[in-house]
Amino acid sequence: MIAKTLQGLEDVLAVELESLGAKDISKGLRMVSFTGDKEMMYRANFCLRTALRVLKPIKTFEAGGADDVYNAIRQMEWDEFLDLKTSFVVDSVVYSEDFKHSKFVAYKVKDAIVDYFRDKTGQRPNISIVNPDIRLNMHISGNSCTLSLDSSGDSLHKRGYRTATAESPINEVLAAGMIMMTGWNGDCDFIDPMCGSGTIAIEAALIARNIYPGIFHTSKYAFENWKDFEPEMLETIYNDDSQEREFAHKIYASDIDAAAVNATISNVRSAGVSDIVEVSKKPFQQFTKPDNKAIIVTNPPYGERITAPDLPGLYRTIGEKLKHQFVGNDAWIISYRKEIFDNIGLKPSVSIPLYNGSLDCEFRKYQTFDGGFKNFRSEGGNIKSDEDIRKMRNKKNLRPHRDNFKGDFKDTENEDDEIPAYLRKRHRNFMISQKGRDLQGERRRTEDNDGYNSSFKKKKGDDHNRKERKSAPQKKRSPWASKDYSKKGRHEQ
Numbered sequence: 378m379i380a381k382t383l384q385g386l387e388d389v390l391a392v393e394l395e396s397l398g399a400k401d402i403s404k405g406l407r408m409v410s411f412t413g414d415k416e417m418m419y420r421a422n423f424c425l426r427t428a429l430r431v432l433k434p435i436k437t438f439e440a441g442g443a444d445d446v447y448n449a450i451r452q453m454e455w456d457e458f459l460d461l462k463t464s465f466v467v468d469s470v471v472y473s474e475d476f477k478h479s480k481f482v483a484y485k486v487k488d489a490i491v492d493y494f495r496d497k498t499g500q501r502p503n504i505s506i507v508n509p510d511i512r513l514n515m516h517i518s519g520n521s522c523t524l525s526l527d528s529s530g531d532s533l534h535k536r537g538y539r540t541a542t543a544e545s546p547i548n549e550v551l552a553a554g555m556i557m558m559t560g561w562n563g564d565c566d567f568i569d570p571m572c573g574s575g576t577i578a579i580e581a582a583l584i585a586r587n588i589y590p591g592i593f594h595t596s597k598y599a600f601e602n603w604k605d606f607e608p609e610m611l612e613t614i615y616n617d618d619s620q621e622r623e624f625a626h627k628i629y630a631s632d633i634d635a636a637a638v639n640a641t642i643s644n645v646r647s648a649g650v651s652d653i654v655e656v657s658k659k660p661f662q663q664f665t666k667p668d669n670k671a672i673i674v675t676n677p678p679y680g681e682r683i684t685a686p687d688l689p690g691l692y693r694t695i696g697e698k699l700k701h702q703f704v705g706n707d708a709w710i711i712s713y714r715k716e717i718f719d720n721i722g723l724k725p726s727v728s729i730p731l732y733n734g735s736l737d738c739e740f741r742k743y744q745t746f747d748g749g750f751k752n753f754r755s756e757g758g759n760i761k762s763d764e765d766i767r768k769m770r771n772k773k774n775l776r777p778h779r780d781n782f783k784g785d786f787k788d789t790e791n792e793d794d795e796i797p798a799y800l801r802k803r804h805r806n807f808m809i810s811q812k813g814r815d816l817q818g819e820r821r822r823t824e825d826n827d828g829y830n831s832s833f834k835k836k837k838g839d840d841h842n843r844k845e846r847k848s849a850p851q852k853k854r855s856p857w858a859s860k861d862y863s864k865k866g867r868h869e870q
Contacts, residue, residue, distance in 0.1 A: 379432040379525065380409050380421060385731040386554040390427045393557075397424055416610055422529055422598055423591030423614050426553035426584070430529035432514055440522050442475055443485045446515075450489035450524065458526065461494060463602070464505035468527075469515040476517050486515050486524070510602040530599035537593035538648040541640035543574040543632075547676050549590070551733060553580040555740055556674055558729065559709050566671035567628040570661050575641030575654075577674055578630035582650035585624040591615070593648065624653050626669070633660040662694055666702040673703065679713035679736065692720035699723060699745050708743045715739075 382390045387404045394402050397420055399411035413421070421431045435458070438449045459465055467486045471479040491501045512527035534550040556577065561567065563585035569577045583590065591614075600606060630645070632638050638658045645654045661677075677695065678688060692712075699708050700723065712718055713736050718725075725741035732738065 378411055378413065378418060378421070378528075379434065380411065380425060380428040381430050381432065382407055382409065382427050383429070383548070383551055383554065383732060385729065386427045386550070389554050389557045390425065393425050393427060394421070397421065415605070415607065416614075418528055418600065419598075419611055419614055422533065422600070423594070423611075424589045425533065426580070426590055427550055427557065429532050429534055429550060430527060431533075432525035433528055434523050434525045436524045438522050439520050440475075440517070441520055443481065446482060446517075446522060447485045447489045449522070450486050451493055453493070455490055455493050458604070459490075459502060459511050461498065461500050461502050463510045464503040464508075465490070465511040465513060466504065466506055466509040467513045467515060469517070471517045473517050473519055475520065482515055482517060486513065512599055526599075526603070528598065528600040528603075531594075531596040533590070533594075535594075535596070536590050537595035538579060539574065539576070539644050540647045541574060541643040543634065543637040543640045545734075546574045547576050547733065549576055549580060551731065552577045552676075553584065553590075555709065555711060555731070556581050556584055558740065559672060559674060559707070559742070561672050561674075563622075563624050563626065566626045566667060566669050568667065568671050568673045569628075569630050569675050570632075570659075570664055570673065571675045571677045572630035572632045572641050572656075573637050573676065575630050575644045575656070577676060578628050578641065578654050578656075579644060579648045579650060581628050581674070582624075582645075582648065582654050585626075585628070585653070586650070587620050587622050589620075626653075628654045629657070629667075629671075630654055631657045631659040633658070661691070661698065664698045664702055666704075667706075671703075671706050673699075673706070673708035673710075675709075676711050676733070679717065679738075688717065689720045692717055693722065696721035696723050699743055704745050706745060708745070709740060710743065711738050711740045713738050 380390055380394065384407045387407065387409055390409045391402050391404050394409060394411050397417065399413050399417055399421070401410070401412040403410045411417075411421075418431060418433065421428065425431075436449070436453060438445075440446045440449060467483040467490075469479040469483040469486070471477075471482055476482055487504060491504075495501050512530065514525045514527050516523045516525070534548050536549050539546070539549075561581070561584075567578070567581045567585070569575075569581075572578055582588075598611075601608075601611070628650075630641050632641065635658055638656060641656050642651075645651050645656060677691065695710070699721070710718075710721075711731060711733060713733075718739070718741065721743070723743050723745075726744050727740075727742035729740040730737070731740050
């Protein structure tokens with residue numbers, strides 16, 4: 378199987394998969410491949426914080442042209458995967474000299490499936506771009522082709538707890554990945570002093586209590602439409618809260634904008650974590666030294682989609698506050714341009730390249746300490762840990778790929794151009810042969826759309842204020858969803 382993610386989060390995703398018990402884990406570009414059974418696939422969709430979707434490869438083959446693709450797909454036994462009552466759609470990603478247009482490849486796959494059923498039954502299945510029952514993904518690198526079933530449906534970054542939003546909210550997957558990169562696991566207080574709609578603070582709360590994001594998933598997983606779907610298995614995973622834990626510290630979220638603060642309060646309440654997340658309206662200029670050990674993770678304005686009246690002054694203030702009011706603690710900041718970072722006036726110990734939407738950003742760690750650097754070192758201080766050094770080495774490996782794919786990212790998912798590990802060599806040779814040719818115009822993507830809503834109900838007496846969680850109006854998910862799961866589920870209001 379293949380778990381897709383944002384560029385730069387591959388290491389974090391691999392660690393997540395290992396903790397779930399996945400086997401044969403192999404990292405690629407914006408993806409991690411792994412092996413596991415059906416339950417592992419269900420858990421991957423339900424539990425992973427840094428995955429955008431999970432694909433299940435069903436056929437791999439070599440093709441020299443569109444006709445080869447058609448013939449290979451036409452020969453498959455499609456009764457195993459869908460029938461005349463099942464709607465489907467085909468997404469495609471292409472890196473090849475022989476295949477110029479990804480949409481044309483998708484059409485050939487679609488035609489092969491339709492012709493299979495038309496020749497066999499005289500009828501054709503339905504094609505649906507909006508809310509298909511089955512979503513297929515065709516990936517071509519060079520002449521190597523992989524056809525996969527998309528087990529997720531809606532992108533997994535759509536958590537479902539966000540009931541209100543501020544301007545340009547950060548992607549939930551990116552927020553979770555940033556927090557996990559810091560190594561924070563609920564062992565001290567957490568602060569986001571420029572919280573926007575509260576995504577970073579909420580993801581921190583879910584990590585601190587080890588609440589899986591699938592709890593909030595409001596749409597139907599794509600694998601629920603598969604012929605071998607086992608609802609009891611999914612129900613067991615959904616209602617198992619044995620991994621959840623208490624959190625003995627506090628998470629602080631603040632912002633200068635009243636609308637952002639109100640959005641954060643609403644989202645925190647919806648996520649059921651208002652008992653551990655304290656929200657306040659406060660400009661960063663009023664930041665004061667926390668009473669306890671803490672970590673800062675924040676996404677300040679860049680001057681692009683969101684700006685401030687005096688952006689350089691804001692970043693100078695950040696540096697001054699970290700230096701004088703945050704001594705002995707670590708701060709992690711994601712931002713866009715080097716000249717903006719320079720206003721902080723502090724040397725980062727780690728700088729990790731990440732994309733926030735289409736913006737080529739860096740995620741920097743600032744370690745603060747009393748006195749001069751020489752005194753800090755003489756007392757045994759180390760501004761770069763072994764883990765920090767490893768992350769910096771990974772940064773060098775990531776840069777060439779960032780150059781190749783610059784401009785290929787969207788604010789929603791950013792997940793359609795990953796290269797499976799077993800195709801990396803072919804892809805690399807292809808990119809060299811193209812001599813940096815811009816492939817952006819040759820890629821075509823299909824935007825995700827909202828799927829069906831969840832039917833799981835909230836368990837009475839559930840911990841962590843889950844009564845506060847609110848989801849969108851519920852639609853019937855599947856035939857088995859008509860059963861009464863109110864005694865076992867988690868969304869009862």
